[in-house]
């Protein structure tokens with residue numbers, strides 16, 4: 001039985017969700033096609049079969065938008081043409097594609113007993129996840145015109161300095177990557193922003209929420225409804241205002257509110 005699985009699901013006209021599973025890990029990408037070209041939102045982990053699965057879905061040329069530069073969103077970048085990324089992610093891209101850093105991250109993420117079983121996949125991730133590629137750096141408000149279909153980039157710093165969400169006003173969808181999901185948002189990782197910044201991003205998404213009904217995240221349940229925004233806002237506000245009660249997981253603390261949690265760096269002064 002293969003250790004790598006892909007699940008492709010058509011979620012609307014000319015729109016697909018491509019999920020990759022590697023035993024303990026899971027990553028979601030989305031392919032959105034217009035009349036002239038298609039945009040692949042994130043390329044997931046660099047696992048075999050992904051590029052073929054995506055390429056078979058459309059005959060339009062495919063460009064890539066990375067919502068941020070974490071390794072599980074940029075893995076297959078080098079197999080595609082143009083790659084769009086936020087300007088603020090340059091440094092993180094360099095870090096996440098440094099072989100020694102990537103190797104340590106994989107070792108931390110994959111429990112020792114599974115590493116031997118996944119050695120081929122880990123080698124593939126290390127080999128493929130590089131900074132090579134035709135990058136174009138973009139900013140908030142960038143509009144992708146795919147041919148009778150427009151996608152709008154919303155800068156939502158927090159999880160990383162240059163985290164982006166993508167708004168499809170025609171279909172009333174928000175692609176939210178690691179900025180909104182049904183489980184929790186990580187603000188304890190290297191190059192995350194302080195909770196104040198994430199709170200501002202979430203308030204901005206709430207202000208835009210009359211333009212979308214469903215949220216398609218990068219991980220966990222897909223899609224989710226927009227009522228999660230208020231829970232993240234309340235959770236982030238409790239951290240910012242100093243009223244949060246913290247739990248602990250691995251090397252981070254987390255504050256919980258309703259169905260969601262937000263992690264912050266351990267040893268902080270809050």
Ligand SMILES: [Zn+2]
Nearest residue numbers: 068070159178
């Ligand atoms: Zn991430």
